[in-house]
Amino acid sequence: xxxxxxxQPEMSVQEAETVTLSCTYDTSESDYYLFWYKQPxxxxxxxxxxxEAYKQQNATENRFSVNFQxxxxxxxxxxxxxxxGDAAMYFCAYRAGGADGLTFGKGTHLIIQP
Amino acid sequence: xxxVTQTPKHLITATGQRVTLRCSPRSGxxxxxxYQQSLDQGLQFLIQYYNGExxxxxxxxxxxxxxxxxxxxxxxxxxxxxxxxxxxxxxxSSVGESPYEQYFGPGTRLTVT
Numbered sequence: 001x002x003x004x005x006x007x008q009p010e011m012s013v014q015e016a017e018t019v020t021l022s023c024t025y026d027t028s029e030s031d032y033y034l035f036w037y038k039q040p041x042x043x044x045x046x047x048x049x050x051x052e053a054y055k056q057q058n059a060t061e062n063r064f065s066v067n068f069q070x071x072x073x074x075x076x077x078x079x080x081x082x083x084x085g086d087a088a089m090y091f092c093a094y095r096a097g098g099a100d101g102l103t104f105g106k107g108t109h110l111i112i113q114p
Numbered sequence: 115x116x117x118v119t120q121t122p123k124h125l126i127t128a129t130g131q132r133v134t135l136r137c138s139p140r141s142g143x144x145x146x147x148x149y150q151q152s153l154d155q156g157l158q159f160l161i162q163y164y165n166g167e168x169x170x171x172x173x174x175x176x177x178x179x180x181x182x183x184x185x186x187x188x189x190x191x192x193x194x195x196x197x198x199x200x201x202x203x204x205x206x207s208s209v210g211e212s213p214y215e216q217y218f219g220p221g222t223r224l225t226v227t
Contacts, residue, residue, distance in 0.1 A: 035215075043202060044116070045218035091157060100170045101147050101159025102216065 002027045004094050006105035013082050014113045020067075021077045021108045023092030031097030034068070034075045039107070040088040048090070051075065079110075087112045117141065118219035120205050126225045132193040135222045139186055139207030145169070146188040147208075147216060148180055152201035163188055164210070195226045 003026045013019035025034070036048040051059045051068050058066050063080045079086055089109050093102040117140035127133055139146050148160040150173075159172035163182035174180075177195075182188040192199060202223050206216040 037218075043221055045204060045206070046116075047215050047217070050215060098170075101149070101162055101172050102157075103159065104157040106156050 002029075002032075002094050002096065002103045004092050004103050004105040006092055006108050008108045009106070010109040010111065012111040012113060013079075015082055015084060017082055018078060018080045019082055019110065021079075021090050021092075021110065023075045023077070023105055025073050025075065025092070025094050027073070027094065027096070029096045033095045033097070034066075035093040035095070035102065036064070036066070036077045037091045037093060037104075038086075038088045039091065040085075045091075049077065082112050084112050084114060086110060116217040116219065118205060118207050118217055120203075120219035120222050122222060123220065124223045124225075126227065127195060128227055129195055129197060131195050131226075132191065133195065133224065135190040135192070135203055135205075135224075137188045137190070137205030137207075137219060139188070139205075140217055143207035143209055143217075144186065145208045145210060145214075145216075146182055146186070147206040148174075148188070148190050149204040149206065149218075150201045151204065151221070152198075154198070155201075157204075160190070192224070197226050200224055200226045 032053045034051045038046045067076045089107045091107045092105040119138045144165045151157045160174040162170040180190045202221045204221045205219045208214040208216045
C-alpha cells in the first residue's frame with residue numbers, strides 16, 4: 001500500500017520569507033501523480049499544485065513550486081514571498097495512475113508570522 | 115468556490131441512526147469521490163464513482179454505502195452510526211477517471227452523539 005509521510009507537524013515563517021514543506025512517499029508504481037492541497041481554517045480543500053511522476057521538470061504555480069526527487073521519493077513544496085493568506089494546513093497527496101482516490105499525509109500546519 | 119456542492123453543511127444525530135449525505139459535482143465532471151477527515155484517521159479515501167459505476171474502494175466501512183445517480187449527483191449513506199463516525203465528509207469531483215485534479219466540496223460536518 002502507498003504511504004505518504006509529512007514529517008513536519010508545524011512550520012512557522014516570517015511574512016515575505018520562503019518556506020519549504022517536506023513530503024516523502026512510498027510506492028512500487030511507476031505511473032503516479034503527486035499533489036499539494038491547502039486547507040485554511042474554513043476547512044475547504046484547495047488544490048495548490050500537481051506533479052506527474054513521468055515529468056522531470058518541477059511544477060510551478062506562481063509563488064508555489066515543488067522539488068520532485070523521484071529516486072528519493074521526495075516531493076517538497078516551496079512557498080516564496082509568504083503571505084498571511086498562506087496560513088493553513090498543507091497536505092501532500094499521492095494517486096496511482098489508475099482509478100483510485102488520493103492518499104494523504106497527516107498534514108503540516110503552516111503559521112505565517114507578520 | 116470549487117463548483118462542488120454538498121448538503122447538509124452540518125448534521126447532528128444519535129448513535130445507531132442512519133444519515134444520507136448528498137453531493138453534486140462540478141458541471142461536466144463524471145467522477146465523484148468521497149473522503150472522511152477525522153482527528154484519529156486524518157483524510158481517508160472512501161469510494162469513487164465514475165458515470166454511475168463504482169470504480170475504486172478505499173477504507174469504507176461495510177456500514178457505509180454510496181451511489182451515483184444518472185444526473186451524476188452522489189449520495190453517501192452511513193448507517194448504524196457510532197461516535198467514531200463523527201467527522202468531516204468531503205465529496206470531490208474530476209472530469210474523468212484518470213488522475214485529473216480533484217475539486218473538493220465544502221464538506222458535511224457529521225456529529226454523532
